[in-house]
Amino acid sequence: MADQTSDDEVFDFANVEFTREDLVSALNDMVKEYRKLSHSFEEVKAENSDMKNSSAEPSAVELGEADSLKIELSKLTAEELLIEESSELKAEIVTLNDLVSSWNKSSRSLHKLQESQKSVYDRTGLGFNNSENSEGETSTQSQPAYDKFNKMSFVKANVI
Template identity: 50%
Template sequence: MADDTEKVFDFSNPEFTREDLVTTLNEMVLEYRKLSHSFKEVKAEKENCATSTELVGSNNMQDALNKLETENSELRSRSEEMLYENQRLAGIISSWTRSFASLHKLHGATKPSCDRTGLGYNSDEGSNRNKQHSRTEKDRV
């Protein structure tokens, strides 16, 4: 597009001279060089920004990766502690189970306090002695 300040050439006009065409061509080449240089600067700046963005993204990803590695090691450590605690508690529960079984066995082997049978006590002997003891006392009187 042409502004009002720019000179627009009408190539169909026969009044153009060779000098006008060469001058215009030279101006166009200079303008092309300026635009090409500007384009290269913008392109380099864009690549620099992209590289910076990639670096920032890379740094952010590296930080996130470091955080995840730290969290992973903490969770691994916590898991090992929980496994150790489970083993310890399993040992305690096993001990309690054995103690309960022993207590149950012992309780099954004991007699009630009112039971006078067995070692040192004979139910038939005890009743006979009492009868004999009471007869001897009656005989004396």
């Protein structure tokens, strides 16, 4: 429609001074203006429809992106947890390796100690009789201690 604030385009149809040609011309102008406005309205309507469709698509896209971001975030969180657990396991492995290493050292020391000891069937040395008189006899005590024990005498005390 025409701008109503402009005096040139506002017609007073009650005025008798208008001729038929003026009225037809005004009607034609109004039809042209209607077509322009209708075309503009259709364009705006189509644009609005596109915006609704495109705003629905970004929403779906945004939702898809949000879902994929959530998935990525959960993957990163899981990865961080795995890295942390891996670090803890590595520290535990180092501790266990140290423990096993100390056990191996202890085992080697025990083996060396056992190698340096006499065998079970070796009857020479402290605690055994080496004299030719008592061959075949073994004692769990050394000879001086054995002699001392035999020479001791026990006295019974009188208790009143």
